[in-house]
Amino acid sequence: MAAVDHNAEEKQVDAAHHSDKSDTGDISHREDIHEETTHEAAERGRAATDRYGHSLVHFDPVAEAKLRWKIDLYVVPTVALLYLFCFIDRANIGNAKISGFETDLNLEGYDYNKVLSIFYISYIIFEIPSNMACKWIGPGWFIPAISLGFGISSLGTAFVHNIHSACGVRFILGVFEAGMMPGIAYYLSRWYRRSELAFRLSLYIVMAPLAGAFGGLLASGILKLPNFGGLHTWRMIFAIEGIITCGLSILAFFTLTDRPATAKWLTQEEKDLAIARVKAERVGTTVVLDKLDKPKFLRGIFSPVTIITAFIFLLNNITVQGLAFFAPTIVKTIYPNNSVISQQLHTVPPYVVGGFFTVLFPFLSWKTDRRNIFFIISAPLMMIGYIMFLASKDQMARYGATFLIASGAFAFGALCNAQVSANVVSDTARSSAIGTNVMFGNIGGLISTWSFLPFDSPDYHIGNGLNLATASTTLLLSICLLFWMKMNNNQREKKDIDTELAGLSEKQVQDLDWRHPAFRWKP
Known part of the structure; x- marks a missing residue:
């Protein structure tokens, strides 16, 4: 690691500090600060900010825009396609349910709910370890490998004949899928600035509602086939979709670039810019990709913003998961006399509308560099939808409610992961924070498997009431979190940064992460 000239840096930052201690603007206009080149900022062992969190680098917005567009084209499509089939392979059991899955496996009572639950047990257990493995191995190898694993697991589901084998395959599916959502979120955080991340996350998370739409179309198309080899009806859904996933995973081994420094499609100047612009947002950071470090690992998990956002x-x-698993069942209760294929197709439009809002809210988040406010906007849409379910028996009103719920629900995946990523500093903390967020999310997924129970059919008062309560709690927590972040930032403004950091080594300063006195929460 290259040595850092601490004395020179002290002179630079002291000059800035005494000239205007409260100024947090663009320091590139200060004549008394040395402005680094992007190459200098990208080098290992050099900080891209001063001790007050001010960037030491001025970036050309035109060059940044060109680089960002190039990264968008090379990085996002591959992970988006993989996540599409990740969600399809998880949720296609909902399509299989109304196509004979329960009957052929002799499932009774709560057996279907048990099959759903076992997936989340392994998913939750392996969530954080998977994201640590993703950092250690590298996303360029790890993400395609687990994608191949859950593709094979989905294919294996086509050959189950009882609840025991179905549960076994679903457990293995959860092991492989555990690293997918947090792994991609962590991977994209290597490439994008804080403000840009939510929108890029939405470009792959939008595949969740689109998987509901596309999955319904694909399932209805597959069911029109007489057979696939020796497989019939719902077994063809798992087999064909599993094979597609395996094919995409093998291609991803060749197309997924691990990090900017190894991107053959970037020039050296573009690599330096890609590294420097991410580094310039991380106070006290001398390397973008630090080694696994216990203090920073724990900082990511136990950040107040991580914990509250993860609970949201x-x-x-x-x-979200309740919709994925039970949307076909809910549509069946609304249109009980329609054919199975018609019921499958009726699940498509709500997901398409939900997909639009999944991209819209994070896009606005990118332009405003705000995330928490969109939690507050989204929650009432879900609340109104579930009130309509509980208050009305009219077919059109209940079907319309699914559109409102999907519009509010699906954007949280991008916004929550972007929020926990934006509110830590180091790469290690970012990895553990995202893993914690998704782990909590899938505890919610486990609960969702028991939210719509057979005895509660066809109106599902318990399931709809539970979801109304969760949406209402989300609204209250989001408002409280926003006020807390602003209040704590005001308290941090009163701290003397020089006094707080006095006597600390470079390692100790970096291990502070979000406890660094110059750090500010980003709502």
């Missing part, structure tokens, strides 16, 4: 994501996932 838990509540939200009760709704």
Whole structure:
């Protein structure tokens, strides 16, 4: 690691500090600060900010925009396609349910709910370890490998014949899928600035509602086939979709670039810019990709913003996963006399509308560099939808409610992961924070498997009431979190940064992470 000239840096930052201690603007206009080149800022062992969190680098917005567009084209499509089939392979059991899955496996009572639950047990257990493995191995290898694993697991589901084998395959599916959502979120955080991240996350998370739409179309198309080899009806859904996933995973081994420094499609100047612009937002950081470090690992998990946001994501996932697993069943109760294929197709439009809002809210988040406010906007949409379910028996009103719920629910995946990523500093803390967020979210997924129970059919008062309560709690928590972040930032403004950091080594300063006195929460 290259040595850092601490004395020179002290002179630079002291000059800035004494000239205007409260100024947090663009320091590139200060004549008494040395402005680094992007190459200098990208080098290992050099900080891209001063001790007050001010960037030491001025970036050309035109060059940044060109680089960002290039990254969008090379990085996002591959992970988006993989996540599409990740969600399809998880949720296609909902399509299989109304196509004979329960009957052929002799499932009774709560057996279907048990099959759903076993997936989340392994998912939750392996969530944080998977994201640590993703950092250690590298996303470029790890993400395609687990994608191949859950593709094979989905294919294996086509050959189950009882609840025991179904539960076994679903457990293995959860092991492989555990690292997918947090792994991609962590991977994209290597490439994008804080303000840009939510929108880029939405470009792959939008595949969740689109998987509901596309999954319904694909399932209805597959069911029109007489057979696939020796497989019939619902077994063809798992087999064909599993094979597609395996094919995409093998391609991803060749197309997924691990990090900017190894991107053959970037020039050296573009690599330096990609590294420097991410580094310039991380106070006290001398390397973008630090080694696994216990203090920073724990900082990511136990950040107040991580914990509250993760609990919000838990509540939200009760709704999102409930829709994924039970939307076909709910549509069946609204249109009981329609054909199975018609019922499958009726699940498509709400997901399409939900997909639009999944991209819209994070896009606005990118332009405003705000995330928490969109939690507050989204929650009432879900609340109104579930009130309509509980208050009306009219077919059109209940079907319309599914559109409102999907519009509010699906954007949380991108927004929550972007929020926990924006509110830590180091790469290690970012990895553990995202893993914690998604782990909590999938505890919500586990709860969702028991939210719509057979005895509660066809109106599902318990399931709809539970989701109304979670949406209402989400609204209250989001408002409280926003006020707390602003209040704590005001308290941090009163701290003397020089006094707080006096006597600390470079390692100790970096291990402070979000406890660094110059750090500010980003709502």
